[in-house]
Amino acid sequence: MPTFSALAQQMLEAALAASQTILAHYQSHITVARKEDGSPVTAADAAGEAVIIERLRGLNIPVLGEESVAAGKIPTLGERFFVVDPLDGTKEFIKRNGEFTVNIALVEDHIPTHGVIIAPAMNTAYYGGPEGAFKSIIVDAQFGQWTPIATDPQMGCKIVASRSHAHGAIKYFLDEAGPCEDVSVGSSLKFCLVAEGAALHYPRFTPTCEWDIAAGHAILAQAGGALIEANGGPMRYGKTEVDFLNPYFAAAASPAHAQECASIMRQALEKAR
Numbered sequence: 001m002p003t004f005s006a007l008a009q010q011m012l013e014a015a016l017a018a019s020q021t022i023l024a025h026y027q028s029h030i031t032v033a034r035k036e037d038g039s040p041v042t043a044a045d046a047a048g049e050a051v052i053i054e055r056l057r058g059l060n061i062p063v064l065g066e067e068s069v070a071a072g073k074i075p076t077l078g079e080r081f082f083v084v085d086p087l088d089g090t091k092e093f094i095k096r097n098g099e100f101t102v103n104i105a106l107v108e109d110h111i112p113t114h115g116v117i118i119a120p121a122m123n124t125a126y127y128g129g130p131e132g133a134f135k136s137i138i139v140d141a142q143f144g145q146w147t148p149i150a151t152d153p154q155m156g157c158k159i160v161a162s163r164s165h166a167h168g169a170i171k172y173f174l175d176e177a178g179p180c181e182d183v184s185v186g187s188s189l190k191f192c193l194v195a196e197g198a199a200l201h202y203p204r205f206t207p208t209c210e211w212d213i214a215a216g217h218a219i220l221a222q223a224g225g226a227l228i229e230a231n232g233g234p235m236r237y238g239k240t241e242v243d244f245l246n247p248y249f250a251a252a253a254s255p256a257h258a259q260e261c262a263s264i265m266r267q268a269l270e271k272a273r
């Protein structure tokens with residue numbers, strides 16, 4: 001059982017509280033609204049983010065939250081800031097297939113050093129930080145035992161892809177990668193599958209924002225994996241100038257696999273043109 005730092009404990013408790021709030025919405029009627037960009041949003045998104053901001057307030061670290069940004073509230077980001085997606089996989093939440101997550105990351109010097117992901121409807125939590133990478137089952141709204149997780153770079157080819165945001169290049173990726181199993185799942189759970197050794201590659205060919213990936217990036221990195229831009233360079237956070245939009249990226253079970261994944265992505269994108 002890891003001894004979590006006070007900071008990690010606060011992040012975990014904030015995510016757990018938001019997860020309970022979101023579950024209450026999930027178990028009652030879900031009303032769907034549309035954001036300016038046409039993407040769906042529910043009352044659970046805002047309620048979850050409010051709970052997280054409240055719980056993290058005492059730390060005096062700026063919070064970059066998906067819903068706050070959508071409402072025009074962008075904090076001044078210093079060297080250290082939280083990145084929050086209270087409800088990633090809103091489409092899955094609305095479809096009620098359970099594949100949605102609460103995400104909190106701490107970014108330091110442009111890199112996510114701590115990450116928490118909870119899948120409320122699956123009673124599953126993941127953490128990655130200086131203590132290592134761990135998974136826990138939630139019982140009676142409490143974390144159970146934390147067990148270490150690790151990627152499996154030796155496994156056969158298995159890729160995870162978005163359930164709701166497909167791109168034509170995936171087909172070419174599979175052609176290039178050779179025999180490869182292909183699994184679709186919603187939200188940041190894709191990072192968790194790679195982090196716990198259940199998938200090898202997560203090539204992302206459709207847009208994401210920093211809050212969609214920061215927590216997953218931290219967990220994956222601590223579990224032995226890596227996330228890089230599809231061009232092969234490091235993924236950096238705090239990209240205010242591009243509204244926190246990420247370039248396409250490659251996440252995989254090791255730094256070498258991430259480079260391989262990115263290289264196959266570039267070939268696939270070339271073919272898809």
Ligand SMILES: Nc1ncnc2c1ncn2[C@@H]1O[C@H](COP(=O)(O)O)[C@@H](OP(=O)(O)O)[C@H]1O
Pocket residue numbers: 039066085087088089090091161162163164165185186187188206207208209212
């Ligand atoms: N056109 C776009 N621009 C920016 N982000 C997008 C996007 N289309 C989808 N996304 C992001 O992809 C996330 C869903 O990922 P996935 O398809 O892997 O489940 C969404 O998270 P939310 O559900 O939090 O809005 C959303 O932020």
Ligand SMILES: [Mg+2]
Pocket residue numbers: 085087088089211212
């Ligand atoms: Mg999201």
